[in-house]
Amino acid sequence: DVKVTQSSRYLVKRTGEKVFLECVQDMDHENMFWYRQDPGLGLRLIYFSYDVKMKEKGDIPEGYSVSREKKERFSLILESASTNQTSMYLCASSLGGRGVYEQYFGPGTRLTVT
Amino acid sequence: QQPVQSPQAVILREGEDAVINCSSSKALYSVHWYRQKHGEAPVFLMILLKGGEQKGHEKISASFNEKKQQSSLYLTASQLSYSGTYFCGTPVPGYNKLIFGAGTRLAVHP
Numbered sequence: 001d002v003k004v005t006q007s008s009r010y011l012v013k014r015t016g017e018k019v020f021l022e023c024v025q026d027m028d029h030e031n032m033f034w035y036r037q038d039p040g041l042g043l044r045l046i047y048f049s050y051d052v053k054m055k056e057k058g059d060i061p062e063g064y065s066v067s068r069e070k071k072e073r074f075s076l077i078l079e080s081a082s083t084n085q086t087s088m089y090l091c092a093s094s095l096g097g098r099g100v101y102e103q104y105f106g107p108g109t110r111l112t113v114t
Numbered sequence: 115q116q117p118v119q120s121p122q123a124v125i126l127r128e129g130e131d132a133v134i135n136c137s138s139s140k141a142l143y144s145v146h147w148y149r150q151k152h153g154e155a156p157v158f159l160m161i162l163l164k165g166g167e168q169k170g171h172e173k174i175s176a177s178f179n180e181k182k183q184q185s186s187l188y189l190t191a192s193q194l195s196y197s198g199t200y201f202c203g204t205p206v207p208g209y210n211k212l213i214f215g216a217g218t219r220l221a222v223h224p
Contacts, residue, residue, distance in 0.1 A: 105155035
């Protein structure tokens with residue numbers, strides 16, 4: 001059974017803290033994604049990675065960075081958390097290569113920044 | 115550019131039908147549909163690759179009209195388990211990524 005796991009389901013941080021969200025997939029997928037989900041806005045792509053150490057900005061990368069040192073792990077970093085980064089964060093993975101494939105999502109991390 | 119979904123929300127009684135639309139101002143080469151139940155991760159339903167092709171998942175089917183740059187999701191004889199938010203996603207040419215619509219919330223009541 002395919003799996004994408006995220007390090008925390010709920011997280012509360014203070015403004016200005018550095019925050020790490022971890023995502024691990026066990027499907028040997030090349031592509032990994034970080035989305036942010038807010039009511040009425042759908043799923044917005046923050047960053048994605050198509051290979052180890054490779055990354056591409058998504059639609060809303062400001063205030064975020066990512067790290068992919070191993071194929072199975074993709075980390076989202078909030079360098080200095082702000083209240084407007086309070087949101088649900090979803091990680092996903094998919095096969096790579098030409099074409100766009102089915103994405104498998106993790107359960108999400110609900111981050112609250114106070 | 116984010117695809118536009120309509121309606122934003124639908125309320126149904128069990129057994130009723132619904133249609134959810136997804137349209138884009140740009141040329142579409144494929145459309146992906148996902149469903150997210152409350153408190154859960156989004157789950158893939160289907161990909162539509164060809165113009166006019168229909169696909170199915172349970173009693174959920176979809177069509178894709180390239181000329182109209184639109185896809186429609188048809189939920190027939192809805193069940194309580196169909197409740198959730200439905201998202202369409204459209205690929206960005208040259209990239210292995212999707213742009214998702216804002217979602218359509220579907221609530222099915224007994």
